[in-house]
Amino acid sequence: MLVLLAALSTIVSGCASAEAAGTSVEIGIRYSRFHPANVTVPRGRPVTFVIRNDDPIDHEWIIGSEAVHEAHRTGSEAHHDGRPTEVTVPALSTRETTVTLAEAGSLEFLCHLPGHEAYGMSGTLTVEG
Numbered sequence: 001m002l003v004l005l006a007a008l009s010t011i012v013s014g015c016a017s018a019e020a021a022g023t024s025v026e027i028g029i030r031y032s033r034f035h036p037a038n039v040t041v042p043r044g045r046p047v048t049f050v051i052r053n054d055d056p057i058d059h060e061w062i063i064g065s066e067a068v069h070e071a072h073r074t075g076s077e078a079h080h081d082g083r084p085t086e087v088t089v090p091a092l093s094t095r096e097t098t099v100t101l102a103e104a105g106s107l108e109f110l111c112h113l114p115g116h117e118a119y120g121m122s123g124t125l126t127v128e129g
Ligand SMILES: [Cu+2]
Pocket: 032, 058, 059, 060, 111, 112, 113, 116, 121
């Protein structure tokens, strides 16, 4: 199973070369996966993420440091609203959020609904510049 997941993530990364250098990035959700799973954005400029959930179940898109994710793994927030880096995306809907990332580096984006991260609902946001 791990091998299969690794192979799948390679495929997803491979077809995800639509890395966005602009100020708007589309991230799709299908079968509890993010597409693309690797996104590159510029540092210090507002980036609008358009997150489209094609699944018939709710998902989340949460970006942050490992500390942020650890808090959400054990947290109890069932719904996210009001923080641009933490977005609930209801079934079959699209949400937009605008974030300016001040530091170059790499952040994970995850869905913290039960079981989703373990299933593979994760991605990497690279902040360049
Ligand atoms: Cu999810």
